[in-house]
Amino acid sequence: NAGVTQTPKFRVLKTGQSMTLLCAQDMNHEYMYWYRQDPGMGLRLIHYSVGEGTTAKGEVPDGYNVSRLKKQNFLLGLESAAPSQTSVYFCASSYGLTSGFTDTQYFGPGTRLTVL
Amino acid sequence: AQSVTQLDSQVPVFEEAPVELRCNYSSSVSVYLFWYVQYPNQGLQLLLKYLSGSTLVKGINGFEAEFNKSQTSFHLRKPSVHISDTAEYFCAVSVPGAGSYQLTFGKGTKLSVIP
Secondary structure, eight states, X not given: OOOEEEEOSEEEEOTTOOEEEEEEESSOOSXXXXXXXXXXXXXXXXXXXXXXXXXXXXSSOTTOEEEOSSTTEEEEEESSOOGGGXXXXXXXXXXXXXXXXXXXXXXXXXXXXXXX | OOEEXXXXXXXXXXXXXXXXXXXEEEOSSOOEEEEEEEOTTSOEEEEEEEOSSOSEEEOGGXXXXXXXXXXXXXXXXXXXXXXXXXXXXXEEEEOSSGGGGOOEEOOOEEEEEEO
């Protein structure tokens, strides 16, 4: 099992450009999450999904959109990147069906995004 | 809303010495508590979690944590650290029920093990 993978690992954007981050998991998990990690801030939840075709806002959703068209994939989009979105982005997934959100979340290796 | 405070941003400790990483939380309702570890250039990995029951929770790699409701704390301990324990450790809290999807993380504690 590859677990949770993220593409790309690094990206540099100019202000106003758009991009999509891809998260894939091969554990048949129902729940998936996108976080951002900033120095001295811990992780903050951007969006999450409790199943294919469903998404919901987390703590810091502004400037981001997500889609979950397939159970194994969770996409994070930036339509018009801003320097404030420079961060490390982590995707995570969890089983979810029997224990809800208390299941262990499995994290991907992260995507380091710089917006100039 | 709940919050998490990790009292130390950096903790240096000599190899084979004991370590305690402190975590305090604030919440008006009961909570679930977690400790995650992030090794350099990697994602987070669950060390242990407290949902209910025994207040002493044992996790992977020899770590354990004790839930203290009266002091609203969930400190992480290891009796003897190894070089491989060098990493950043995050305490997190969630609220049972409708809000349990959201893990609220502390700012992290960087543990440096000195040979």
